[in-house]
Amino acid sequence: MANSNYPVDMSVEPEVNAFFDPVTNTISYVVKDPHSNACAVIDSVMDIDYAAGRISYDSADAIISYIKTNDLELEWLIETHVHADHLSGAPYIQEKLGGKLGIGEKITVVQETFGKVFNEGTEFQRDGSQFDRLFEDGDTYQIGKLTAFAMYTPGHTPACMVHVMGNAAFVGDTLFMPDGGSARADFPGGDAGVLYDSIQKVLALPNDMRLFMCHDYGPNGRDIQWETNVGAEKEHNIHVGGGKTKKDFVKFRTERDAQLDMPKLIIPSLQVNMRAGRLPPADDSGKTFLKVPVNGL
Ligand SMILES: [Fe+2]
Numbered sequence: 001m002a003n004s005n006y007p008v009d010m011s012v013e014p015e016v017n018a019f020f021d022p023v024t025n026t027i028s029y030v031v032k033d034p035h036s037n038a039c040a041v042i043d044s045v046m047d048i049d050y051a052a053g054r055i056s057y058d059s060a061d062a063i064i065s066y067i068k069t070n071d072l073e074l075e076w077l078i079e080t081h082v083h084a085d086h087l088s089g090a091p092y093i094q095e096k097l098g099g100k101l102g103i104g105e106k107i108t109v110v111q112e113t114f115g116k117v118f119n120e121g122t123e124f125q126r127d128g129s130q131f132d133r134l135f136e137d138g139d140t141y142q143i144g145k146l147t148a149f150a151m152y153t154p155g156h157t158p159a160c161m162v163h164v165m166g167n168a169a170f171v172g173d174t175l176f177m178p179d180g181g182s183a184r185a186d187f188p189g190g191d192a193g194v195l196y197d198s199i200q201k202v203l204a205l206p207n208d209m210r211l212f213m214c215h216d217y218g219p220n221g222r223d224i225q226w227e228t229n230v231g232a233e234k235e236h237n238i239h240v241g242g243g244k245t246k247k248d249f250v251k252f253r254t255e256r257d258a259q260l261d262m263p264k265l266i267i268p269s270l271q272v273n274m275r276a277g278r279l280p281p282a283d284d285s286g287k288t289f290l291k292v293p294v295n296g297l
Contacts, residue, residue: 007140008147010206012166017066018212018226021045021059024086024265025215027226028059030066031143031165038144039067040076041099042163042170043214044089046277050268053290055279060089064096074099075143079277080172080214081160082110084187084270085263088277101276102133102141104152106159113188114274117296123281130276135161153202155195156183162202168210174198175211178232179219181239182249186257192250199240207231267292 015032029042045059067074074097077090081104090101111126128134133141137152148165156173163170173183174195182199185192202211209230218224235241240249263269268290272279282288 006164006205007138007149008164008166010167010209012146014146014166014168016168016210016212019059019063020224020226021086023047025217026086027213027216028063029170029212030063030072031168032072033144033146035146036144037071037073038075038146039072040078040143040148040165041074041090041093042078043080043083043172044077044093046087046089046092046272048087048265048268050265057089057092060092063089064093067097073144076141077101078163078170079103079273080163080170081157082107082270082273084266086265087269087272090277092277100132102135103128103131103276104150104159104161105134105136106154107131107134109158109189111274114270117293118271118291119293124275130278151201153198155185155191155198157187158189160198164205164209167208168212169202169205170212170214171202172214174202175233175237176213177216177225177228178236178241179222179238180216181237182253183215184257184260185253186260192253192257193246195253196240196246196249203230203234203240205230207234262297266297
């Protein structure tokens with residue numbers, strides 16, 4: 001899969017291990033460079049029992065234990081976007097194993113929007129400084145000897161990026177499995193037309209590029225799956241495959257989104273993920289609280 005249009009060697013096959021969280025239907029990944037012990041973690045999860053206000057780390061601990069058992073060196077923790085349906089486990093994993101935490105540079109737009117929604121004070125920086133690296137479109141970085149690049153794919157949120165590592169691309173929420181279609185585009189800063197254009201960028205990758213989803217809900221009762229490829233999405237994706245037009249997609253997506261409930265964990269997820277997965281600072285009692293904006297979303 002040599003392809004000079006892209007700044008990575010697409011003949012390199014990273015080893016990809018998936019971790020499925022059945023509570024939020026999120027798939028996290030450990031991606032290993034085939035030529036060294038270096039690895040990256042993509043879209044990890046911190047567990048929350050929201051009803052009880054209780055945070056725990058079983059999902060993140062499973063990833064940590066995998067990395068330790070296999071003697072891997074964690075170089076990157078990548079967030080494909082600010083998730084609205086689960087809390088990120090990245091800072092917890094970073095504390096135990098090191099590595100740099102990265103997200104798209106447009107995180108600043110998301111921080112601006114939700115800084116207002118949650119009425120955060122000036123101590124909440126809106127400049128992305130909670131992260132170690134803010135990726136711009138086309139930026140490359142190394143995971144050991146493996147070159148990765150970040151492709152800007154807004155639409156679901158303004159900060160979404162797809163990360164291409166050798167012959168594997170981590171699509172975040174730009175696409176679901178072919179029978180799952182696409183993610184919603186109605187969050188603040190989302191845009192169905194922009195999402196369609198971003199999906200075309202993903203579909204322009206080589207047909208045999210492996211695509212790894214961030215979510216799967218097992219439509220029509222099938223087992224959970226997370227891997228497909230560009231050719232299969234182009235042909236069979238129920239929302240964009242078979243050459244569906246932008247006009248049709250925008251109409252369908254807009255009508256569908258109007259009927260969707262808010263994700264159960266959107267309120268804690270945004271407050272934590274806009275801080276790179278860290279909880280808000282403790283108040284003067286030393287306790288940590290999450291807010292619920294009444295009629296604010
Ligand atoms: Fe998302």
